[in-house]
Amino acid sequence: MTDARLQWRKFVSNFMLTMTGLCALVSVSALFFILGYLLFNGGTSINWAFFTQLPKPVGETGGGMANAIVGSGKLLLAASAFGVPIGFLGGIYLAEFSGGFVAAIVRYAADLLNGVPSIVIGIFAYSVVVLPFKHFSTLAGAFALGLMMIPITLRSTEEFLKAVPSNLREGAMALGASKSKTISTVIVPAAYRGILTAILLALARVAGETAPLLFTAFGNRFWTNGWTTPTASLPVMIFTYAVSPYDDWHRQAWAAGLVLLGLILIINILARTILSRGIAVPRS
């Protein structure tokens, strides 16, 4: 009697634990499923022209996305130039200078900003950059992407600076270094690997963002000169090509998807394994 009951409990235990393992397997296999499909469909459609040519006019097959690749690069460059300094220096203030109250407000604002849906960031960038200049531009897109980099950079800079052992700080102070000298020559160098990892992860995250670019960077089927005109970008190209009715565009959407995902995963893997060896990477 009790034996049967025990058998049953053991069976339930083993069954449910197997089920949880199955859940984990299904979730992780989604990644390999995605990768496999992209490699298969993208790998067969990718070619040299994809990297070197402009998009062909509608109706003609062939062509590539050279302008979108360069456009994405420019957007990310400008976004980093805007988002990283604010996040980095703001993070130094939080970790080294601030009292409790101001820090709490800044942290709260950063967390709030981090949770804003990307499409709403797009609306914001539209109303403060696109409307005053009266046209879509690389800068507007970069503003939107940079905004999304700020909270990640800020919070992780703060965390990594705070994780620097206090005897390093005290040692520098004891030698007579000023606070700013201590920060710039001792504390930041000690934490730079963690901070760099976080910045790379932030970059990888915004590299695939599409929604904030739809009405800021817009799109362009030609080369973009300078920073104040609409520009093509890989994510937006994937979107437009995937929902189009042309087979050749679908093919190119797969190729672009493969390039984009490959880039993002490589940055992620590099940042998480090589750069951050021995450092706990905070999750955004």
Added chain:
Amino acid sequence: MTGSRSFLARLREGDEIARLVTFLFAASVVLITILLVYELWVNSALPRHKFGFHFFVTSVWDPILDQFGALPFIYGTVVTSAVALLIAVPLGIGAAIFLAELAPPRISDTLQFFIDLLAAVPSVIYGLLGVFIIVPLMRTVIAPTLIKTLGFLPIFRGPSYGVGFFTAGIVMAIMVIPYIISVSREVLLSVPRDQREAALALGSTRWESTWKVVVPFAKTGIMGSIFLAMARALGETMAVTMVIGNSPKIAASLFAPGYSIAAVIANEFTEATGDLYLQSLVYLGLVLFLLTFLLNGMARLLILATTQKGSKVTA
């Protein structure tokens, strides 16, 4: 006296300048956030005054007649998020239990690494796979099977075009699972060890100690991870836009094409002519912002409550 001298000394060494400069950058984060809320508020003034509360309960969206009601979009967002959570919550929590309780640390960390990579896959890639794999699969396999077996329920009735609420929900589910797993795993790991050991010592099986002791201990934190996933799902734009069908209708069938708040902003913002039309879309953005703001805030409180409970018991 010494105060002013040391102040001058510090000024000379650059401390005060460094403090001021970094303060300005930190303050700009606060200013940007305030500006964001302000812009959303000011730029949605027209529909707020013209339609008031009717905006949320009427379902006519007609730019030509200047009639804007957001009900179909709110309905679509709610239904797709609900479908997504119904799929993602059991799967995600199950996987988190496996990672936190059962798997050896090495395997758990490796799997968590893959989960982190999954979270890094951009939304538009999910949309791409959704359009070319899940939509055809839905039209030819999933929907016909469900209609045949569960067709007596109104939600599984009607023709399937492949795109629709259900497809969007599935794609969204795959996207939010990594968030549920990561946060739930962390919360489960913060449950003190002696809780498990006490349950095992009293003769419970491994599953009983997990399900009746560890999970209840971590309950609020797991709820937090669900709120977090909900906030992500509500704001999810690209993948949903690509597979929901983009038709502003309210239908009982999950296979019917619909629309969501984020999708309508993405599709119509650049084409919106006239202030009222554009501002109605900004108004939708404001609604989305407030919803995610509330959900994120609640999630943070719940997660904090659980992890602190864990450290208090250990201490």
